[in-house]
Each structure stands twice: as structure tokens, then as C-alpha cells.
Amino acid sequence: MMVKKNIIDTHIHIWDLEKARYEWLDNDTSVLNRSYHLEELLPEMSNTPVASGILVQAANNLEDTTLMLDTAGRHREIIAIVGWLPLMEPHKVQMLLEKQFDKEPYFKGVRHLIHNESDPRWLLQPQVTESLEMLASYHIPYDIVGINNEHLKTAIQVSEKIPSLRMVLDHLNQPPIKAGQRFGTWGELMKEIAANGNVYAKISGLGTASGNPVGWTADDIAPYVGYALEVFGTDRCFLGGDWPVSTLAGSYGTHWEKYTGIINTLLNDEDAEKVYYMNASLFYNL
Template sequence: MKKQIIDTHVHIWNLQKARYQWLEGDTSILNRTYQLEELLPEMERTPVAAGVLVQAANHIADTDLMLEAARAHDCIAGVVGWLPLADPVQTAQLLETRFLREPYFKGVRHLIHNEADPAWLLQPAVLESLRILALYNIPYDVVGIHDEHLQTAITVAEKIPSLRLVLDHLNQPPIKDRQRFGTWGELMKQAAANGNVYAKISGLGTASGHPEAWAADDILPYVRYALETFGADRCFLGGDWPVSKLAGSYARHWEMYTGIINGLLRGPEAAQVFYGNAARFYNVEVAIVQH
């Protein structure tokens, strides 16, 4: 098997070491500790060569947990961590004293979808922090779940055009409503007008509206739309483990994604979506090997 994919969206969390407020009261399979060692045997059975760990809580403890895992496992290429963006002075201090010298620190994210204000990113202090990220060429992951989040991302891109942004999970396309493509589609076009905005094809099984029975045909139109809108040079893939377990196994997700991409794109373009774009966006190097 050719190991040719960078999985740009892997989560881990440890309920004994950090607090994850969004899991408190959750009755699903997600409300327990998930460590990287649990995923590794599954990853071996897929074309995934390496992963990027992505923050799951708005505090440094979560980032430290991910960095510790990255140092311990060669299959992790980088970490998208958290910074206190509402405090630009502290953000700058943490970067200068810790994270700029940390080789695995490759990006930043904040759980904006858990904030009451969908325009949380547009606060002056947060924008100042995002400008600091742009200055250091550190990309930002936007985890939006509705149109207001997408509009906010568009405004951020307009205000800070040098900041590289990626829209996690395609900002929740209207798959369950079978809408083609409505307000989401128009906003995605606006977002794509900025060449520094990327699209992360991830989390679509859980976004389908029927995670127990979703199929490739359910998500194919939205993946095709993302590729047509952003181009094959600004899209990449993420598995969203362990959240993806709500919609089936890790291997099943990658079977879906690879089948769709190989059906839509020719070899060199598919390789960009599988590997090249993610390596460039997160500034990581991963060996592509034949197993």
C-alpha cells in the first residue's frame, strides 16, 4: 500500500490531564480519553503516511498534550495548537518564549463555534493576535459550523490578506439538507477569492445528517464543489478521528475520501490534495513510502 496522505485533522484528549468543556455532559462514545496509541493500528491499515494533531480545547494544557505525543511518535508531522488570541501581548510572549522554537508547532486554532459571538475573531485584540500569526507565517484553522462563521472568516481574510486560513470540515456544508449549494456555496466562493484561504475536506460523515448510513454519493457533490471553487491546489484532507468514529471507522472514512478524490482528479492533482497542499500549508515534511 502506498502511504501517500497527510491526515491534517487528528484529535487526542486526556480527561485526566486537561478539561474539555464541550465533552462535559456528552453521552456519546467521545466522552472518554483518546490517545494516539489507539489510532496507530488503524492508521497502519490506511494510505495515511502521517497526521497533524489539532487542538480540542482552548488552553495550553491541550497543546502541551499534543506536542508531547508528536515528540513520541514519528507519524505525527505537526500540531495545530491554541494561543490566547484575545490577549495579543500574551500571544506574542508565548510564541517568542516557547512555540517559535518548537519544531512541531505548525498552526493555531480556537473553538470559535463554542463562542456565543459568531464574530469572535473580529474583536480588535483577536485581530491583532492574528496579525502576529501572519507576521510569523503561522496558519490559522477556522472551525465554523454556520454561515456567520464563514462570513467572519471572509472578513478576517479581507482584513489580514497575508494570513493563511483553512476552513475546517468545509465549514459544515448543507449535506443533510441536500442543498446545492445555497448561501454556503456563495460564501465559499467569496472565501476562495482570497488565495490564502484553503478548504479542509474533513468531518463530512458526521455532517451528513445520517452518520450511521452515509455513503460517498452523499458527500461527493460538496467535495467536487470545494475542488472546483478553491482549486486542487488549495484543498487537503482530514480524518477527524476520533469524532469521525460517530460515522464509522477510520479506514472507512479514508476509503470514501480516497475513492472520491481519485475519481475526480488525475494523478498529479490528486497528489496535491493527498499530500502536497497540506505539506505546504502546515510547513511539514513527510516521507511518501510504498508498503
């Protein structure tokens, strides 16, 4: 199948060290420890089948969300953002939704950097649960950035407590590519959470998850992509590039070449179109 320029990249980051605080970069010695603006990515994006993108939060503060909204307003390529809300303070969440974000056309989802919290069950705190219930009532989906099986177990409990909350597992919740497991505890937990039809899988971040950032291949990640498509179905999976974190494992174009190669091999044209843009449009109310 010829890949048309219609893909929605559902996972793009930007950050500006002068405009927001990014605590996770404090001791980072990699190329990520500098500001990244969308203007740097756009020339690369133009050479891929990606037609548009969604900006995803990179800091647990409103300054980062403001930066993304400002960027979205200036670039037609950005069609939505996944922002941040103070989930530990439900009254503030309510106020922000009522007075600002529910009226903001680009504000289409929420995320918190749970993988940087010491407690893997952070999402199960009563205040957070109350805020998540609020998101469900506003039909705002939630991105879960989990990196281990404990995060996945927590996500399962959240999906049981608030079954109407649409959630997506960023980066497939770090499948055991590096360990070479097919598919172990991760696989069982993914199957369990997929039983909730409101939980989606985001195929993204797999180059860095491979444990071999320099030499990873499409063959390394294809079994995990295939497994996600099998347990979630072709109606509940979509793609994300994870730029600029993905630059630790190759160029933007390289990632999309591998992702589209896998999708085109595994799926027919109709199902590929779902994964490329239709599912994301439905999930994020685009």
C-alpha cells in the same frame, strides 16, 4: 490510480481528561466522553493509505497543546500540531511565540473553538485581530472551525482584514449535506472566500456533517468535495480524518476509503497527489 501510503491526515484529535479541561465534553453522553490517545488510532492508521498525521487542538487551553506536543515527540507518525494560543491576550501570544512556540518544530498552526463561542463574530474582536495579525507576521496559519454561514461570513471579513494570514476552513465549514442544498448560501460564501488565495479548504468531518452518521455514502458527500475542489482549485484543498469525532459516523478506515475513492474519481494522479500531501505540506510549512 493505486493509492500509495503517502496521505497526510491533517485533522487528528487526542484528548486526556486527566491532563486538560475539555468543556465541550461536560454534558456529552456519546462515546467521545472519555480519553483518546494516539496509540488507539495507530493500528487502524497502518491499514490505510495515511502515512502521517497532524494533531489539532481540542480545548482552548495550553494543557491540550502540551499534550499534543508531547505526543508528537513520541510518535514518528505525527509531523505537526495545530495548537492553541490565548488570542484575546495579544501580549501573551507574543510572549509565547517568542519564548516557546516559534522555536518548537512541531508547532505549525493555531486554532480556537470558535463554534463554542456565543458570538459568531468572535474572531473580529480587536484583541483577536491583533493576535491573528501576529500569526500572519510569524507565517503561522490559522484553522477556522466554523459550523454555520455566520462563521463563514466572519472568516471572509478576517481574510479581508488580514489578507496575508493563511487560513483553512475545517470540515468545509459544514456544507449543507443534510439539507440536500447544492449549494445555497454556503456555496456562494465559499466562492467568495476562495477569492483570497491564502484561504484553503480542509475536506474532513463530512460523515458527521451528513446528518446520517450510520448510512452516509460517498455519493452523499462527493458533490460537496467536488464543489470545494472547483472553487478553491486542486492547489488549495487537503484531507483530514477527524478521528475520534469521526467514529460517530463509522471507522477510520471507512472514512479514508470514501475520501480516497472520491478523490481518485474526480482527479488525475498529479492533482490527487497535491490533495493527498503536497498542499498540506505547503500550508503548514512542513
